[in-house]
Amino acid sequence: MRCAILFFLMTFLTTYANGQERKRARAYGVRIGVLPTGKNNAITDVKGVKVGHTTVFEGSTIRTGVTAILPHDGNIFQQKVPAAIFVGNGFGKLAGSTQVQELGNLETPVVLTNTLSVGTAMNAVIAYTLKQPGNENVQSVNAVVGETNDGYLNDIRGRHITEQHVLAAIQDASAGAVAEGNVGAGTGTVCFGYKGGIGTSSRQLPSQLGGYTVGVLVQTNFGGVLQVNGAPVGKELDHFYLSDQLKDKADGSCMIVVATDAPVDARNLERMAKRAIMGLAKTGGIASNGSGDYVIAFSTDPELRVPYASSQKTETVTLLRNDEMSSLFMAVIEATEEAVINSLFKAETMMGKDEHEVEALPLDKTLKILKRHTVVNN
Numbered sequence: 306m307r308c309a310i311l312f313f314l315m316t317f318l319t320t321y322a323n324g325q326e327r328k329r330a331r332a333y334g335v336r337i338g339v340l341p342t343g344k345n346n347a348i349t350d351v352k353g354v355k356v357g358h359t360t361v362f363e364g365s366t367i368r369t370g371v372t373a374i375l376p377h378d379g380n381i382f383q384q385k386v387p388a389a390i391f392v393g394n395g396f397g398k399l400a401g402s403t404q405v406q407e408l409g410n411l412e413t414p415v416v417l418t419n420t421l422s423v424g425t426a427m428n429a430v431i432a433y434t435l436k437q438p439g440n441e442n443v444q445s446v447n448a449v450v451g452e453t454n455d456g457y458l459n460d461i462r463g464r465h466i467t468e469q470h471v472l473a474a475i476q477d478a479s480a481g482a483v484a485e486g487n488v489g490a491g492t493g494t495v496c497f498g499y500k501g502g503i504g505t506s507s508r509q510l511p512s513q514l515g516g517y518t519v520g521v522l523v524q525t526n527f528g529g530v531l532q533v534n535g536a537p538v539g540k541e542l543d544h545f546y547l548s549d550q551l552k553d554k555a556d557g558s559c560m561i562v563v564a565t566d567a568p569v570d571a572r573n574l575e576r577m578a579k580r581a582i583m584g585l586a587k588t589g590g591i592a593s594n595g596s597g598d599y600v601i602a603f604s605t606d607p608e609l610r611v612p613y614a615s616s617q618k619t620e621t622v623t624l625l626r627n628d629e630m631s632s633l634f635m636a637v638i639e640a641t642e643e644a645v646i647n648s649l650f651k652a653e654t655m656m657g658k659d660e661h662e663v664e665a666l667p668l669d670k671t672l673k674i675l676k677r678h679t680v681v682n683n
Contacts (some may be wrong), residue, residue: 327653327665329485330533330646333672337534337646338639340632343507346643347483348520350507351564353377353605356522357478358489358503359470366460368657371426372489372503373474374415374522374562376603377610380437382446385410385611388603389571391578393585397558397597398423401449409571410611411603413448414475417490417524417560420454422466429471451599453526453558455493458657483522486651493657494526495557496648497589498544499666500655501525504648508636515629517567519636521581525648527557527598529591531666533646536678538671539589556595559585559645563602563637568609568624578602580634584641602637 330337331346343350353376360370376386388411390402400423405411413434416426430448434440455461474489483505485491491502507520531539539545561581569577578600585598592598609622625633654665 327651330650335534337643340508340636340639343509343518345482346507347505348522348564349480349483351518351520351566351605354564355478355480356483357474358484359474360488360492361465361470366658367465368459368493369419369455369466370489370492371471371474372417373478375478376605380439382412382434383439383613385412386603386605387571387574387609389575389578391575391600393582393598394592394596396595397599399451399599400427401447404447411449415562415601416450416471418452418466419461420452421461421464423450423452425466425468426450426471429468433472433475451560453494453524453560457495457661458655458663459493460658485647487653487655490524495663496525497528497531497539499649500652500663502648502652504644506640506643506647508640510632514632517565519633519640520564521640521644522562523644523648524560525645527559527590527596528593529589532589533675536675538674541674556593558597561600561641563600566605567633568606569604570624573630574602574604577633577637580637581641584638587642588645
């Protein structure tokens with residue numbers, strides 16, 4: 306009871322201090338990069354993409370959840386999308402990655418959860434796929450499930466995620482604005498020693514560069530030396546990996562999902578996925594020994610969908626040339642960087658297992674640092 310009371314008290318103080326709710330970075334004038342964002346500045350700005358969360362917050366020890374990303378509204382198994390995987394540091398569990406790498410396509414929603422719930426999530430994704438109309442004869446499903454370890458705040462050994470939690474995240478997925486911070490798979494995560502969570506952002510290319518959209522969603526649970534738009538926030542707050550005051554290790558993980566409507570195949574999607582790690586590095590992430598840093602990238606272009614069955618022995622598709630990829634690379638870097646920062650700006654102080662407490666990034670101090678370094682646009 307004491308933990309629950311303290312948690313809600315701290316949440317209230319953090320969220321409503323000075324009568325203001327914690328906002329995304331751009332609401333405070335922090336504008337990362339040079340490309341414009343999409344309407345919602347979210348991965349759902351890529352047409353067809355939907356995101357759903359299930360947040361599991363119970364008692365004083367359960368702080369976990371599920372986040373599902375759907376590339377389109379239809380039967381994903383029957384109409385697969387081109388996809389690629391890039392591993393920044395492989396201390397993690399990304400189920401289904403080898404088939405995506407081998408065949409270059411994605412046939413299920415992408416699900417994110419905690420480390421010990423990957424198996425449960427796979428079962429749920431398989432059940433979801435098998436029950437879809439048209440899949441009655443399907444006998445193999447490549448469920449793609451990623452994770453980070455939320456065991457500092459969450460009773461991870463209790464394995465509280467159920468198949469119903471996963472199915473709810475998939476079924477409740479929607480377009481539009483995406484909840485960030487302490488939600489879904491980001492409920493119990495820690496980033497740069499502060500409360501991490503779910504973050505998202507997007508970039509819209511100008512018409513002369515194709516007008517394509519790139520969206521990124523992250524589950525942040527990693528360490529390093531925090532930088533916000535180039536400003537040394539972690540250093541000035543004296544709160545970073547190897548600092549005397551920080552007890553937590555830098556080990557952790559970051560799951561990154563990249564979506565685009567550009568006509569790019571698995572080869573160039575992998576090149577885009579590589580750039581997401583560059584965006585992660587711009588926030589101060591160091592891909593430590595114990596960090597699982599994975600990127601899943603896919604294209605929603607309807608012309609590139611891969612049918613499960615076809616009578617055609619060949620296919621003809623239209624793809625962007627390599628020379629046209631640079632603007633998409635920059636879009637990925639910018640959107641990844643901002644998605645990470647959004648996860649920190651929106652996350653709130655949390656207490657969890659064993660009365661562990663992880664404070665939210667102090668926005669008042671952070672904004673003062675940013676103003677001193679002239680990275681806030683008034």
